[in-house]
Amino acid sequence: MATSAKILVLDDEEDTKDLFQQKFRHQINNKIYEFSFANHSEDALNLLKQQSFDIFVSDINVAGMDGINFIAQLRREYPLMKSIVISAYGDMNTLRAVMRGGAHDFVIKPIDFKDFGDTLEKTINVVKKLQQSEVVSKKLSAISDELDVSAKLQRSMLPGNVIKKGSIELWADTVPAAEVGGDFYDFFWLSETRLGLVMADVSGKNISAAMFALIGKTLIKSFSKVYSSPADCFRNVNRTLCSENVTTMFITAVYGIVDIEKNEMIYTNAGHLPIVVINPDQDPKFLECDAGMALGIFEETEFIDNVHNFSPGEIILLYTDGVPEAANKNGEEYGNERFMELLKQSAKVSPNSLTQALTASIREFAGDAPQSDDITTLCLKYRLRINTNVN
Amino acid sequence: MEIKTTTEDGVAIITPSGRVDTSTAKAFEDGVMGTIDSNNKIAICFSGIDYISSAGLRVVLMAGKKLTALNGRFALINMPEKIFAVFKMSGFDKILKIYPSFEESKSFFK
Numbered sequence: 293m294a295t296s297a298k299i300l301v302l303d304d305e306e307d308t309k310d311l312f313q314q315k316f317r318h319q320i321n322n323k324i325y326e327f328s329f330a331n332h333s334e335d336a337l338n339l340l341k342q343q344s345f346d347i348f349v350s351d352i353n354v355a356g357m358d359g360i361n362f363i364a365q366l367r368r369e370y371p372l373m374k375s376i377v378i379s380a381y382g383d384m385n386t387l388r389a390v391m392r393g394g395a396h397d398f399v400i401k402p403i404d405f406k407d408f409g410d411t412l413e414k415t416i417n418v419v420k421k422l423q424q425s426e427v428v429s430k431k432l433s434a435i436s437d438e439l440d441v442s443a444k445l446q447r448s449m450l451p452g453n454v455i456k457k458g459s460i461e462l463w464a465d466t467v468p469a470a471e472v473g474g475d476f477y478d479f480f481w482l483s484e485t486r487l488g489l490v491m492a493d494v495s496g497k498n499i500s501a502a503m504f505a506l507i508g509k510t511l512i513k514s515f516s517k518v519y520s521s522p523a524d525c526f527r528n529v530n531r532t533l534c535s536e537n538v539t540t541m542f543i544t545a546v547y548g549i550v551d552i553e554k555n556e557m558i559y560t561n562a563g564h565l566p567i568v569v570i571n572p573d574q575d576p577k578f579l580e581c582d583a584g585m586a587l588g589i590f591e592e593t594e595f596i597d598n599v600h601n602f603s604p605g606e607i608i609l610l611y612t613d614g615v616p617e618a619a620n621k622n623g624e625e626y627g628n629e630r631f632m633e634l635l636k637q638s639a640k641v642s643p644n645s646l647t648q649a650l651t652a653s654i655r656e657f658a659g660d661a662p663q664s665d666d667i668t669t670l671c672l673k674y675r676l677r678i679n680t681n682v683n
Numbered sequence: 684m685e686i687k688t689t690t691e692d693g694v695a696i697i698t699p700s701g702r703v704d705t706s707t708a709k710a711f712e713d714g715v716m717g718t719i720d721s722n723n724k725i726a727i728c729f730s731g732i733d734y735i736s737s738a739g740l741r742v743v744l745m746a747g748k749k750l751t752a753l754n755g756r757f758a759l760i761n762m763p764e765k766i767f768a769v770f771k772m773s774g775f776d777k778i779l780k781i782y783p784s785f786e787e788s789k790s791f792f793k
Contacts, residue, residue: 469705474737495737496705540745544737544773563773585774589744593774613736623702625734664704665736 297416298326298343302336302350303378315405325412333362340370346419347412348375351401352383352390360386360393367394372423374415378403439471439499446472446502449509451479454644459552460487463643464670467614467651467663474501475612475666476509480516485553488516491564491610491670492545495586501541508533508543508587522547522560523595526587530562530595533588542588546610548600550672557600557608562587565616568635569600570607570646576635579608602674607639607646614667618654621661626654643671686714694792695722696760696785700731703739712742719746723755724792726785730761735769747779758788 301312309329319325328345330336336348348366352359363375374396379387387398396415399408446468455462464477474494482488490512494501511532515525526547533543546567548559559567559579563586566578584595600608618626634653638646647669654667684707687698695718703711719725725746729735743759750757758780762770770776782788 493737495741496708540741540748542737542741542744542773563775565772583772583774585777589774590778617734617736619734623733664706 296324296326297346297412297419298328299347299349299412300328300330300336300339300345302330302333302348302354304331304351304354316409340366345370345373346423347415348373349378349412350375351378352386353380360390363390363395364393372419372426374419374422376411376415442472442499442502443468446476446506449506450477455479455487459675460550461643461673461675462487462489462671463647464668465647465651466666466668468666469614469663470498472498472502473666473668474498474505475614475668476505477610477668477670478509478513479670480513482516482520482549485551487550487552488513489548489550489610489670489672490545491612491668492543493564493612493666493668494543495541500539504539504541504543504588508545512545512547516547520549521597522549522558523584523597526560526562526584526595527593530584530587530589530593531591534591537588542586544586548608548610550602550674555602555674557602558597559600560584560595560597562593562595565611565613567600568609568611568632570609570635570639571603572605572639576632576639605640605673605675607643607671607673609635609646609672610670612666612668614663614665615650615654615669617665618658618667619661619664620658626657630657643673647671684710686711688714688718690722691785692789692792693722694724694726694756694785694788696726696728698728698731702734703732703742704734704736705738708736708738708742711739712745715742715746716749719749719753719755723750723753725750725755726758726760726788726792728761728785729759729763729766732763732766735766737773740769740773740775743779744775756792758782758791760785760788 312327313320316325328339330339366375377390377395377398378401379398380401397411399411453464462479466475474496476492478490480488492508494505511529515528519525544564545562546559546564548557550557561581561583563583566580568576569579570576579600581598582596585593616626616628616631634650638649650669684699684701689696697715697718699711747757760782761784762781780791
């Protein structure tokens, strides 16, 4: 089945037009081929400026003063059009030069129209494939631009990386596996002395997960202003997500409120990995708590507030499963043992250094294996406070 | 990912193997959802699964929701401890039926 093609023929012989129209009358009548004819190379250039062609057919001796350069020029200016040259028998040197210069194929005079028809059909197929790949490539490029914008938007929604205020030093960062990710963190002051911390992971990656993450992040921050208890906040975030969730996506999350007056953190967990506490004098440990179900699944899920009392110099780490579940080429996981060992060694460093050491350690372990999940961490150091009542 | 499906006592037992992560979740979803179209009693056997990510949990959840809507039955069987920990962590063990073996799920499917 032939595809419809527009063909420009350059020849100065008067009967060429009649000959083509006669030999290809079937294709012309069925609108499979549409021919245009030019007598001079200037005519051909003018026609090319007015409309687009798929195929250019030319007698090599007619294509202006320098047929080889003319074909090469067309190839540069019209990369989606292919040229077929017609050459006299025995003119091998010119033919080689014109093929090198960019002609797609050639036929020898006197034209065997069966052979020419086959050549034309083959060349048209090449042009059509080229045009299709051009369309796909443009679409891909548009999608890629969209992803870039989404990634920028997602980055801009994060609160930054760092807080240093009074007894608190905080560092947070995310390394998405795809262009845009399903992980997010957040931190915000609820009052002069109360700092909200959020770490969350949406099921899935890319645009759909990123959109759901944005909804989740906005809801948590909004409800955090209404409800002073993290559990109450999550209860309402969960109900809202459930009532509008047609995608069966869900969010695992932890939300803690650090109170620097009371030296404590009230926190709740929705199906997320437990917070880790790192003490200079003890082994790091998980803050085990009764976790509620992930957000967005079951409307009546209950959440519980838990309390953690800070010791001076203590570090807490919130993270997503991209940390313990990072895999190397053999499919082995980074795992909790390596994770805990690294944290033990990093008990006395700053949150920024700890996060960097952890990311470097995961990268070293994973080696050449592609990053399969977002790696997101939020680290808070509760710095040593001098108790003025001691003396 | 390879997914085998057998039928026993009118229950379709779906047995995937390998990792269920972002790159294999779609195949897992197609396998599970395709089986639901022909049978509303479904058991997923986890004996061959060594990792499941949140994208995989989502597929299990979708299957559960669909079967509830169809008045069907849905259970998870032969779950390795490590996989069970993931279900427990996300709270899914509270809304899904999980049995140590197919044998022990039989009365649920009756």
